[in-house]
Amino acid sequence: FLHQVHYPDVEKVEWLNKTVKQMWPYVCQFVEKLFKETIEPAIKETNAHLSTFGFIKIDLGDQPLRINGVKVYSENKVKCLLQKKVKQRCRMILNSVFKYMLDSLFFIQLLDINWTGLTNILDIPGLNGFSDHMIQDIISTYMVLPNRITVPLIDEVELAQLRFPMPKGVLRIHFLEAQNLEVKDTYLGGLIKGKSDPYGMLLVSNQLFRSKTIKECLHPKWNEVYEALVYEHSGQHLEIELFDEDPDKDDFLGSLIIDLSELHKEQKVDEWFDLEEVATGKLHLRLEWLSLYPSAEKLDQVLRSIRANDNLSSTLLVVYLDSASNLPSGKKVSIDPNPFVKLTVGQKMYTSKVRYKTSEPLWEEAFPFLINNPHTQELEIEVWEHPKSMNIKQRLQQLQNGSGLSQYPLGEVQLTIRHSSQRNKLIVVVHACRNLIALTKDGLDPFIRLYLLPDKSRSGRRKTSTLKKTLNPIYDQSFEFSVSIVELHRRTLDVAVKNGGGLLSKHKVLLGKAVVDLASEDVSKGWTRWYHLTEDGSKKIIQT
Numbered sequence: 001f002l003h004q005v006h007y008p009d010v011e012k013v014e015w016l017n018k019t020v021k022q023m024w025p026y027v028c029q030f031v032e033k034l035f036k037e038t039i040e041p042a043i044k045e046t047n048a049h050l051s052t053f054g055f056i057k058i059d060l061g062d063q064p065l066r067i068n069g070v071k072v073y074s075e076n077k078v079k080c081l082l083q084k085k086v087k088q089r090c091r092m093i094l095n096s097v098f099k100y101m102l103d104s105l106f107f108i109q110l111l112d113i114n115w116t117g118l119t120n121i122l123d124i125p126g127l128n129g130f131s132d133h134m135i136q137d138i139i140s141t142y143m144v145l146p147n148r149i150t151v152p153l154i155d156e157v158e159l160a161q162l163r164f165p166m167p168k169g170v171l172r173i174h175f176l177e178a179q180n181l182e183v184k185d186t187y188l189g190g191l192i193k194g195k196s197d198p199y200g201m202l203l204v205s206n207q208l209f210r211s212k213t214i215k216e217c218l219h220p221k222w223n224e225v226y227e228a229l230v231y232e233h234s235g236q237h238l239e240i241e242l243f244d245e246d247p248d249k250d251d252f253l254g255s256l257i258i259d260l261s262e263l264h265k266e267q268k269v270d271e272w273f274d275l276e277e278v279a280t281g282k283l284h285l286r287l288e289w290l291s292l293y294p295s296a297e298k299l300d301q302v303l304r305s306i307r308a309n310d311n312l313s314s315t316l317l318v319v320y321l322d323s324a325s326n327l328p329s330g331k332k333v334s335i336d337p338n339p340f341v342k343l344t345v346g347q348k349m350y351t352s353k354v355r356y357k358t359s360e361p362l363w364e365e366a367f368p369f370l371i372n373n374p375h376t377q378e379l380e381i382e383v384w385e386h387p388k389s390m391n392i393k394q395r396l397q398q399l400q401n402g403s404g405l406s407q408y409p410l411g412e413v414q415l416t417i418r419h420s421s422q423r424n425k426l427i428v429v430v431h432a433c434r435n436l437i438a439l440t441k442d443g444l445d446p447f448i449r450l451y452l453l454p455d456k457s458r459s460g461r462r463k464t465s466t467l468k469k470t471l472n473p474i475y476d477q478s479f480e481f482s483v484s485i486v487e488l489h490r491r492t493l494d495v496a497v498k499n500g501g502g503l504l505s506k507h508k509v510l511l512g513k514a515v516v517d518l519a520s521e522d523v524s525k526g527w528t529r530w531y532h533l534t535e536d537g538s539k540k541i542i543q544t
Helices: 014-046 078-102 117-123 127-143 159-163 260-266 299-305 392-400
Strands: 169-179 198-204 207-210 221-230 237-244 251-259 268-274 282-291 315-323 339-345 348-351 362-371 380-385 412-420 425-434 446-453 474-482 492-499 510-517 527-532
Touching (some): 169 198, 169 260, 207 221, 237 282, 251 260, 251 282, 260 268, 260 282, 339 362, 412 492, 412 510, 425 446, 425 492, 425 527, 446 474
Antiparallel strands (some): 169 221, 169 282, 198 237, 268 282, 315 362, 339 380, 425 474, 446 492, 492 510
């Protein structure tokens, strides 16, 4: 009598767990070094108010991660798949530790940073939200999928496959409607109940989507569709939060978390979900898991199925930007350029990192594009010169020609500009002005007005407070514009310094303007600079 022997497809690896246990103190040291030497300087450089920011202690705990088993595949990608599985386990454990330490670091509205010591100054309204979101965005660029930390353990590893893996699939989210939402807008001290102005925030990994706002409605219908790339469905979630939009602070209307592993099994889900953390409210979603085909055999079939909706995708294009050679200098003088690359398909645009002072730049970056119709759309690649390449010799030449002597007589304005990809907002902090020109013996009553052109509507206007009798006002006020990073590259920031005065004052005039081109630099990293004021803002040389 013969017994059938079953060999499990997942092999236990206690030897590997013992090795990881011995390595764990060094892993903790590596993560601490990453935060202190990479993330901390990046935060400091984004804003002058964070120049003293620092991580005092980074602790991953004494319990090492545990690998339950290793599954070996018979395909031709054994090494890559094995590495992915190990990295997945590592990511899951680290995720839970970070969530415990920082109260869900990677989801908007959940991060709570408490400043102590001298940094209490950052609790000033405006600066507080700006600094918190900036730190959250910077950390997420290093620690949230698809961003990965690659440490090769052996030679001849295909690092490109480890650093830039292909997505496992695409999650198509039909954000349809909600019912019976809570009433948040009340009047006369709560005696009269109004309605809410609901909108949704949806997060998949580091991809954040914001729905439109439905005014005064407890049963809103959005009927919007979003598509998110999913690199690991195991351990990942679709997180949704609903808010009531208010001028001061948006009120919470409920949340929902959906496991992508379950959705991957079901493939399609269309149902009403009860909102969590609130007494009432339901959300209607239709979710589709779209797998990636290695060939174009079914492309025509997919194109027919989405023909009625131009917002849906049929194809995934991944561009690996490796390097360039023999780039010409962008200036008349013979110096090495500071190149970066813009990649555009339709309305989607990516900007690479800047490589300074080289005609042989090496980028090694990957950029994914979701394509509606590959037969009609084109990939546009442009190599640009970073504006920081303006040098002292050119500026002195302007002075020698006399063109710079009377070019900037109107003063300067200091701004911090940054785009938050997680919140889909452009954040502008107006710090101060200096060397303004007095109109009377009493000085000026200056204020600053901002537009994100071409929008010059009343709702698109932002304005600081008016400061009395000063030529060097200090504002430190923060403003936000709702705009995607793709749309932002077609917009410009119009900053006008004006004199306030009384209602009938004859001195209510424009003191100077600065127009900031938001397409020329990586606005997601942000910067703080002094901008020269001119009559029309056209001469916008930046003093760094």
